[in-house]
Amino acid sequence: MRKYSYVFLILMLMVSVLVLGGCGSQVVATVNGENITSQELDEKVASVKNNLAQQGITLEGEQAKEMEKMLRQEVLSQLIDRRLVMAEIERLNLTPTDKEVQDQIAVIKKQLGSEAEFKKYLAANGINEPKLGDFMKEQLAVSKLYERISAEVPQPTDTEIKDYYDKNGAQYKEPEQRQVSHILIGVGDYSNGKNRTDMDAKVQALQIVDKVAAGADFGKLAKQYSDDLGSRDSGGQYPPFSKGSGFAAEFENAAFTLKNGEYTVEPVKTTFGYHIIRLDKIIPAKTHTLAEVRNQISASLRDEKINQKVFDYMQGLRDKAEVVNKLSEESSEPAEKNPSTKE
Structure with missing residues (x-):
């Protein structure tokens, strides 16, 4: 079925x-x-x-x-x-008028910006304007039938909404999240062509830890030294994440051990290299109330x-x-x- x-x-x-x-x-x-x-x-x-x-x-x-x-x-x-x-x-006499069809085509033309772009749109879809009109006529007709059917469907009752919330409460719970910034000193294939050895990467990571300890700006250090191209331009910062989000276990464990503002004095080793991780924010676990959802x-x-x-x-x-x-x-x-x- x-x-x-x-x-x-x-x-x-x-x-x-x-x-x-x-x-x-x-x-x-x-x-x-x-x-x-x-x-x-x-x-x-x-x-x-x-x-x-x-x-x-x-x-x-x-x-x-x-x-x-x-x-x-x-x-x-x-x-x-x-x-x-x-x-x-x-x-049911729901067939749209020619004016309704042309009005809909006019909307498409306006969205595309010019007659030339409209013709490109037609060519890309292998149709001409009369064929588009046929399609729009049927689309509008189906829309009218759908609206007629859906109009007969009542809004859910308060009891139905509450029953659903009570039975599916787990999906309205957000686990604790952490937002971190990090600097990756990559090893081998993860060093952006520098082909660093493990020892070279660890030494450089420790040198960067010293710079952080001396008060250097973490974000500027990330932009200068990090081999993580995905986060480097944002000062090494990742979007908030919860446990089990797919990060390397060593990275995740460190992130959830730190306190606000702390960083890893000992660089964290993963398959990618050595990370200096700073905890920027703890976002507490939250359960959305029935009123919110x-x-x-x-x-x-x-x-x-x-x-x-x-x-x-x-x-x-x-x-x-x-x-x-x-x-x-x-x-x-x-x-x-x-x-x-x-x-």
């Missing part, structure tokens, strides 16, 4: 807007008597595969045939659902209810529809009743 959100419906329409009508090609499904052709399916599958390829994902190897079969079945299910959604939009919980609970409502709504459209899915019928696996097909 698949749960559909508003975002899913939008993405479904975004891809499908590029699909052309396939006159004369084989029918792979019908939805209330309306055909979905193999040409539509092939073009949509090709579009999905192209998007996957751009992410470095290709269907190859021994399982490629089975994966492609599963992909085609999933894409066809999406095309079927798109037909159901668009028919429902038409039934009430709005966040309320929004999250309502989103869940809306997603469930959209899912139930889509399932209702499937249950009422006359759908013939020929890919399902041709499957070599044991026949299973299509939940969206009426007997």
Whole structure:
């Protein structure tokens, strides 16, 4: 079973807007008597595969045939659902006006800044302005349907919000954090091309400790000497972190042993080299109160209810529809009743 959100419906329409009508090609499904052709399916599958390829994902190897079969079945299910959604939009008279579509395109043009940038945007997405208009028309229509469905979902009650907070209290607890600055004198590959030995690094680290003890500015020393390029420009300072945040164990242990303003008189050795660590701030552990997170919980609970409502709504459209899915019928696996097909 698949749960559909508003975002899913939008993405479904975004891809499908590029699909052309396939006159004369084989029918792979019908939805209330309306055909979905193999040409539509092939073009949509090709579009999905192209998007996957751009992410470095290709269907190859021994399982490629089975994966492609599963992909085609999933894409066809999406095309079927798109037909159901668009028919429902038409039934409810939610189709946007031409002015609404043009207003939305005008927003895009304004965001891009110029007509030239707008044309580049169209070219980059492989569409022209009429095709963009078709997409925007469907996007706005889906938005109207989504708003109609979500309007029926009430706000969570105080009891629901409190019950959620009580059951999920752990996620509203923030552990103690430490903010530190450090100077790394790297060893070997971590010495920024200086290829220091362990002994050389330790000697230099101890010399820097002496400078700190003599009152030299820690941040300036970090900018001058540290081999940690990620923190050097900020005077060696890291954002606050809690235990188990991924730092080397030796570094973390030292950071959580120091008191405010203290630094490690003995440089701390890790696989990277030798660190002089100064504790800048202790941020105590905190538990957010119900009042502090009430709005966040309320929004999250309502989103869940809306997603469930959209899912139930889509399932209702499937249950009422006359759908013939020929890919399902041709499957070599044991026949299973299509939940969206009426007997």
